[in-house]
Amino acid sequence: MTVISKFLSQSSVVANFSRKQGTKKATLAGCLLIAAAVYGAKKCPHIFDVLRRKGTSNESLQLSSTDQAAVVTDKKEAEENIPRTNRTIRSKKSPAVNKVFFEQIRFLLKIVIPGVWTKEFGILSLHTLSLICRTFLTIYVASLDGKIVKTIVQKDAFKFMLQLSKWIGIAIPATFVNSLIRFVESKLALALRTRLVDYSYQKYFHNQTYYRVSNLDSRLTNADQCLTDDINVFSQSLAHLYSHLTKPLLDIAIMTFTLYKLARNRGASSRIPTLVAVVVVCVTAKVLRAVSPRFGKLAAEEAKCKGELRYMHSRVISNAEEIAFYGGHNIELSALQQCYRSLALHLDIVFRKRLWYIMLEQFLMKYVWSAAGLVMAAIPIITATGIKADGTCVNDDPDGGVSERTQSFTTARNLLISAADSTERMMSSYKEITELAGYTERVHTMLSVFDDIKEEKYVRNTVSFNDGRSSAMLKISGKVSDCDNGIFIEDLPIITPNGDVIVPELSLNITPGTHLLITGPNGCGKSSLFRILSGLWPAYRGNLKKPATKHMFYIPQRPYMSRGSLRDQVIYPNTVGDMKAKGVSDKNLEEILSLVHLQHIVNREGGELQFYSVLRVLCCYI
Template identity: 55%
Template sequence: MPTVISKLLQDKLEERGIPLLQATRLGASVVLAWYAYKVVLPYARKCLQTKQPTLPRTLPSTTSFLNILEQQTVKKDKPDKKQQYGVNAQFLAQMKFLLRIMIPGLVSRESLFLLLHSATLVTRTFLSIMVASLEGQVASFIVQKDLRNFFILLAKWIALAIPATIVNSTIRFLENKLALSFQNRLTSHAYRMYFANQTYYRVGNLDLRLENADHCLTEDIAQFASSVAHLYSHVTKPLLDVIILTISLGGIARKLGGAVLPGPLVAGTVIGITVLILRAITPRFGKLAAVSAARKGYLRFIHSRIIANAEEIAFYGGHRVEEAHLRTSYESMVKQATKILRQKWWYVMAEQFLVKYVWSAAGMVIVSIPMLTGSDVETTGEAVGRRTQFLTTAKNLLVSGADAVERLMTSYKEVAELAGYTARVSDMFQVFSEVNAEKYERPGAMDNKASSKALQKLGLMLVNGAPMIEGRVLHSLDNRIILVDVPIVTPAADVVVPSVNLTLTPKMHLLITGPNGCGKSSLFRIISGLWPVYKGTLYRPPSTKLFYIPQRPYMSLGTLRDQVIYPDTHEDMLARGLSDRDLEGLLAIVHLKHIVSREGGWDARRDWKDVL
């Protein structure tokens, strides 16, 4: 097809009287000028701007929450060690932390998968060398017109393709199993932290660092685990290929009596120069991937928000406003995806030019050196067959080696993208750990001057946007609830009541009334431990002695029995020596015993939020 097109262009140029050499030079000049404009000029600008401080860029949005989200994401452009995405010391420390979770020890399921995967990769490399050697011998017998040996080796080549196919399929299978195993370890660890010490509540109400925890727990962990497993295969096998193929090529060149060192020197020089060029022009794929994941998470949050508040939106007729929010979030995600595609487009173009064409030229030089400098100068059929065998074998080995080095080159881009996922997953675990230890951060709270003044009057200081916790929570020995100089402060650092002194004794009935926002519900959030005690002292009984009823009814997933015994499970109920008859007695007290027969028994499963 390229030959047909070039012939057609040549005929058209001849019809117009334009010399082919002149047209070729003009085309090459245009390509070089365009390449300099798209690659060299942006890199030069980047080098010149590194000495100047970069200002944070805000992205257009119609929602304030999206502004906050994107401003926090764009802050990654600043030279802040805590917020940089890239292949650096912080990335290595984060990977070390996550690897300890994914691979808990040498004797583990993940270690076994890694061992099997590595053995399969080594096997595949030696099979590639055997295939290349067989193809060289086949070419030699073709040149010598040895029909019998040609068909014998062809049969061997086909027979060798069977284990090669099995090994290739096994490599992909083990890579997917490894990714799934990593995801299971990370998810299990994340769930333990997420449900410890009410972190699932505090991470979304008391701390604002982690937007869309559900997206981090699902998509980000899955992407990270898949990226790590793929990168291991994508780096280990090419490294093995390069080492073993180089040794094999040296052995073949030595058999011909040719020079051995010039070939590796040429290859190393070309590869080194390519690495330096590509590293200089590589975009910041880690930051791009992190921003893309954040915008996908926010789009998912908008969808879940509309689903959760569909009735209220329908009553108000606010579908146009919600649609505008949704479209803005989606367009922001598409804009980031388009930016990534554009960055990859010109980078892959430059990479393909260097790897495909420059390396092919270097490969021709490497193959020709042993033959031109070798001692085998005979022109007999057997000698020509030997040289043909060497040429074919060396060509196949060089193609495999070039493919291996190319995969190593492209793996740097994948490592940069992995850095973005690593930062998001690692930040999630860090936030869970700090929230569990009651260390909160609320970016933006420092801007509220009225709240800051009110907190200063109470003697409280803002640390990272959240008030410093100075209060104490002690267990009450006589089951009384006592508040001594406890202020009611919201997670947004708003002071509702500067000081509360209250004593509640067992069997005491107390009704608290007042307008909205006076702190009625906030008081019980503090007593239950949902909100911290920023100052003063709170005495309360153990959690097993208290039971709180929330303002909104909650129906869990499960059977009718699960709704009555929640938060206990059926196993907990049986362990306490209780039966369904005891539950029926409780329902009879509140005149709800008929629900059991109406819904089909205790094991019935319904959408209980709508049924009850």
């Protein structure tokens, strides 16, 4: 600013302008310079970025034309192979109330409320009806308060007892409606969660997504967190936000109309109170939105930290024996403490941001709005002409209109308090909407990743090629088909989910009746070949013909014990219903137990667990 002022003063002296003209032109020049400075500050990062890219491109000119063509081709192939959802995740900003949020919430709403003739829509309609009833009850109670105060001023004991009995009588349905609103809100949240959980579970267990999402894709690090806590919080937040937006809107609309009629009945103008309300609400909204923290990003980050902490606990539980053998409890303890400290640090940041925001919010909505409400209630009474709607004058009352003014003030004050409370809830709901945006982004991302995995579009952080290059993902171009006369493999590479090439090309033919033993050191691709045959890993190139999945059975390296009885263990993955449909009895299962020498199954040992897998193979061919 000092440089600008010196420049303006020097230019005005040299030009020998008059004081008035110099001031105008100096002001104009200063504005132009400030605008140019602001524009330059905005564009400087982009300019530096362009220069940096230009420098990089100049360096790349030293490459040969063949290398440049290879780089461009690889880049295009990588961009084409990246799933659309992953591009969205990369280019998307932090969760906020914007167009992306509305598209995501509309997508999820179609899932949780698929139609009008559904249970969820019925609960939503009942919830809306209860909110409307509560609004009219609030208006009726406010009018009763005014009538009770009027009878006190008039010293009419009979009317006082009559109005008081009405007030107590209306309390019974009012309390029931309040309880009904909370009950229906909880039922709505549970119904939305149930619908979303069923939809997510179907996708999670379709086409081995539960395996692929953690082994072939790296976008979801904690699928269990998304399927449990994130869906739960999203459903509760959505149902709660509907109450906090619908009822305030109804309250403001109906109570504003009631206050307008009340002012007209007293012959007062409603323009000034309306103007005061609009100005106060608009200024409050502008201020709060300007200083509001990014609650959506904070909520999403909090859910991520909680998921990491839960994942670390699950790792310790799953690998407790190995950790105990190695004596690695100190390392696991430090890892758990680090995850918890990250969560605690993030929560501390959230609490600090909420401290000042809530203080400003309470000051504006409690005190500033209360003062504005008193002004709005007092102006119609002070400026009233005293002529009622029926043409009579309020001064015709025995007390000179004191009781009438007291009744009007009490009723208007209660209505204004209710309307202010509704407006406050709407204003504070913006914070909840931004938090909902964070949960919506996480749930929508989870479902989008499931859809990509269904289409065999995977994304890993790092993928290694044979020549050392890396990309976002590999292109899946292998052909897999079913046949009944054996297993035929032609030019099939064995590649890990990380992109490490174990076997560049493999060709193999196995006909029925052939026994094949594959041996080799660790990491040579023995188990990886079976993962490709079972469909766990994709075929990136080549041709693969194999029997249908129902005609093949795989015994994994680690024995798996499902929940249930001994019968359930033996017939897994079939159910008891499948067993009865095939005509298999418990006697048949006992015969199979004798084939693998497990008659003494009651005294089983850990080493015999692998025999269960053999039992399952035999049961499949009964």
